[in-house]
Amino acid sequence: MKPPHAKATAAEPSAVNAVHDSSTRSFYEADARARIAGLLDRASFREFVGPCRRMASPHLTPLDQPGAFDDGVVVGEGLLRGRRVLIAAQQGAFLGGGVGEVHGAKLTGLLERAVTERPAAVLLLLDTGGVRLHEANAGLIAISEILRATLAARAAGVAVLALIGSGNGAFGGMGIVARCCSAVLMSEEGRLSLSGPEVIETVRGVEEFDARDRALVWRVTGGKHRFLLGEANLLVADRIDAFADAVLAALDGLHESGDSLVALEREQTRLSQRIADYGDCRDGLEIWRRQGIAEPERLPLLDTAEFLAAAATRGTPCN
Amino acid sequence: MQLMPLLERLFPLGHSILRRDDVFSGSARTAAGEVTLIGTANRREVGIDDALQLAAAVLASTREHPQRPILMLVDTAGQRLSRRDELLGINAYFAHLARTLELARRRGARLVTLVYGEAVSGGFLSFGLMADQIYALAGAQIRVMDLRAMARVTKQPLDKLEALSRSSPVFAPGVDNYVRMGAVESVWQDDLAAALLAALARPAEGDRRRERGAERGGRTLACDVAAAVRAGEA
Numbered sequence: 274m275k276p277p278h279a280k281a282t283a284a285e286p287s288a289v290n291a292v293h294d295s296s297t298r299s300f301y302e303a304d305a306r307a308r309i310a311g312l313l314d315r316a317s318f319r320e321f322v323g324p325c326r327r328m329a330s331p332h333l334t335p336l337d338q339p340g341a342f343d344d345g346v347v348v349g350e351g352l353l354r355g356r357r358v359l360i361a362a363q364q365g366a367f368l369g370g371g372v373g374e375v376h377g378a379k380l381t382g383l384l385e386r387a388v389t390e391r392p393a394a395v396l397l398l399l400d401t402g403g404v405r406l407h408e409a410n411a412g413l414i415a416i417s418e419i420l421r422a423t424l425a426a427r428a429a430g431v432a433v434l435a436l437i438g439s440g441n442g443a444f445g446g447m448g449i450v451a452r453c454c455s456a457v458l459m460s461e462e463g464r465l466s467l468s469g470p471e472v473i474e475t476v477r478g479v480e481e482f483d484a485r486d487r488a489l490v491w492r493v494t495g496g497k498h499r500f501l502l503g504e505a506n507l508l509v510a511d512r513i514d515a516f517a518d519a520v521l522a523a524l525d526g527l528h529e530s531g532d533s534l535v536a537l538e539r540e541q542t543r544l545s546q547r548i549a550d551y552g553d554c555r556d557g558l559e560i561w562r563r564q565g566i567a568e569p570e571r572l573p574l575l576d577t578a579e580f581l582a583a584a585a586t587r588g589t590p591c592n
Numbered sequence: 593m594q595l596m597p598l599l600e601r602l603f604p605l606g607h608s609i610l611r612r613d614d615v616f617s618g619s620a621r622t623a624a625g626e627v628t629l630i631g632t633a634n635r636r637e638v639g640i641d642d643a644l645q646l647a648a649a650v651l652a653s654t655r656e657h658p659q660r661p662i663l664m665l666v667d668t669a670g671q672r673l674s675r676r677d678e679l680l681g682i683n684a685y686f687a688h689l690a691r692t693l694e695l696a697r698r699r700g701a702r703l704v705t706l707v708y709g710e711a712v713s714g715g716f717l718s719f720g721l722m723a724d725q726i727y728a729l730a731g732a733q734i735r736v737m738d739l740r741a742m743a744r745v746t747k748q749p750l751d752k753l754e755a756l757s758r759s760s761p762v763f764a765p766g767v768d769n770y771v772r773m774g775a776v777e778s779v780w781q782d783d784l785a786a787a788l789l790a791a792l793a794r795p796a797e798g799d800r801r802r803e804r805g806a807e808r809g810g811r812t813l814a815c816d817v818a819a820a821v822r823a824g825e826a
Binding site: 319320321322323325326328331332335336337338348350374375377378379381382383385386389390404406407408409410411412413414415416417418420421422424428443445446448449450451452453465466467468470472473476477481482493494498499502504531532533534537538540541544545547548551552554555556557560 | 640641644647648651654655671673674675676677678679680681682683684685686687688690691692694695698699713714716717718721722734735736737742745746748756760761762763764765769770773774775799801802805811813814815817818819820821822823824825826
């Protein structure tokens with residue numbers, strides 16, 4: 274086994290500074306490549322089917338939509354604090370991180386590689402609204418393939434982690450994929466759900482969901498609410514190195530072997546209990562109050578450490 | 593086609609279902625043995641309660657008869673659009689349903705889907721699309737969104753999209769497009785009971801949708817791109 278790469282470079286002050294700079298910056302503000310560079314040990318990343326292959330989507334040109342040579346997702350392998358990982362990062366700025374034929378096939382191929390390569394983990398840095406509507410049918414099928422490949426990798430004993438701390442969050446079919454992973458790591462900036470608030474407002478009306486009420490959107494889909502509900506396993510500060518710490522924390526004590534009948538029956542009970550406990554709620558505030566958190570209105574204002582301290586006072590188990 | 597006449601044509605030897613609203617589960621007899629049934633009717637918008645009801649039926653089938661095939665009968669207009677369902681984590685409920693189906697497959701159950709009405713987006717992703725083989729009736733409809741909504745999102749004139757959809761299967765709704773892209777194995781007509789028996793007799797072969805999409809010319813890149821990444825090509 275190789276020694277941790279970080280130790281190998283520790284003798285060079287300039288290199289250490291470079292690593293420090295890129296890893297302490299905001300995960301939210303960074304783009305896909307900067308997130309990978311900040312998470313992985315310096316110069317350890319090797320990209321698969323990178324931009325030099327010019328594997329752009331063929332379905333955008335007829336719609337006069339410029340393509341991208343990586344089709345909006347960067348995939349490859351590298352070392353995270355010495356551990357060999359496969360990693361994928363979606364480019365949220367390119368068509369909202371939408372999944373099309375090529376984009377989806379890169380993710381599926383990476384998850385399939387995990388079965389033979391057996392890395393310490395597959396990291397999915399999600400930044401997506403789900404299906405790319407310009408190639409909707411291909412995107413829907415691709416997400417179904419990603420979903421099955423995620424579950425297959427886990428059944429083969431490889432942990433798959435979803436990292437969500439980006440502008441688009443993880444919505445649509447990729448929100449389903451996130452919860453098919455071994456664990457979900459979020460920052461409070463991250464959002465995780467299925468239908469976008471704009472879609473619900475358009476179809477059901479503003480009284481059902483006011484998509485412009487950002488505080489409300491956050492209380493329904495944001496990282497803090499998902500953590501309090503037990504949907505995110507770990508909540509971290511918005512720093513790339515905090516996500517790296519969380520990956521190691523999540524992998525410690527995780528022995529992936531796919532879902533068992535006992536585990537899924539427990540999940541069935543947990544999700545049923547959640548409806549019994551909170552099925553009449555329409556705002557995160559109501560749920561947090563029922564969880565016994567004092568002054569739930571202040572939760573959105575707390576920084577991550579203060580929030581985690583407040584969350585630890587929950588009287589009822591999170592469902 | 594309506595659910596009751598469909599069940600009669602699929603199962604001349606008899607069936608028994610429990611239906612709550614437009615979500616049902618149960619079992620049916622075929623010449624090849626019993627099958628578990630789960631599904632939706634009347635273009636049901638699938639919400640968190642529905643996903644749990646379907647997952648409970650899959651778990652019960654896996655617990656009591658792990659080898660018994662599961663037939664999914666799909667008629668859904670998509671996921672329920674509701675703030676309450678999003679608040680409680682509808683994506684987690686859908687993921688749970690998908691995970692119960694994956695467990696059933698790994699415990700030896702064949703998973704077969706028949707789209708007999710509509711199959712739209714999220715509601716379809718978490719159950720019907722999890723099958724080893726997916727079939728559709730000729731009159732069925734599969735889509736992510738209709739072409740008019742797509743014209744709005746992509747800021748393209750509708751007539752241009754209509755023209756493009758004649759040459760490309762990737763965005764326009766329709767069963768035939770999903771057949772070309774490899775997601776739907778074939779369209780069933782006439783003797784549905786015989787078609788089901790033939791589907792149940794086929795060996796499970798993993799997820800071969802990309803290969804079929806390439807063979808049929810509807811999805812020409814996915815198979816090769818995934819293979820290149822799998823091989824670690826630069």
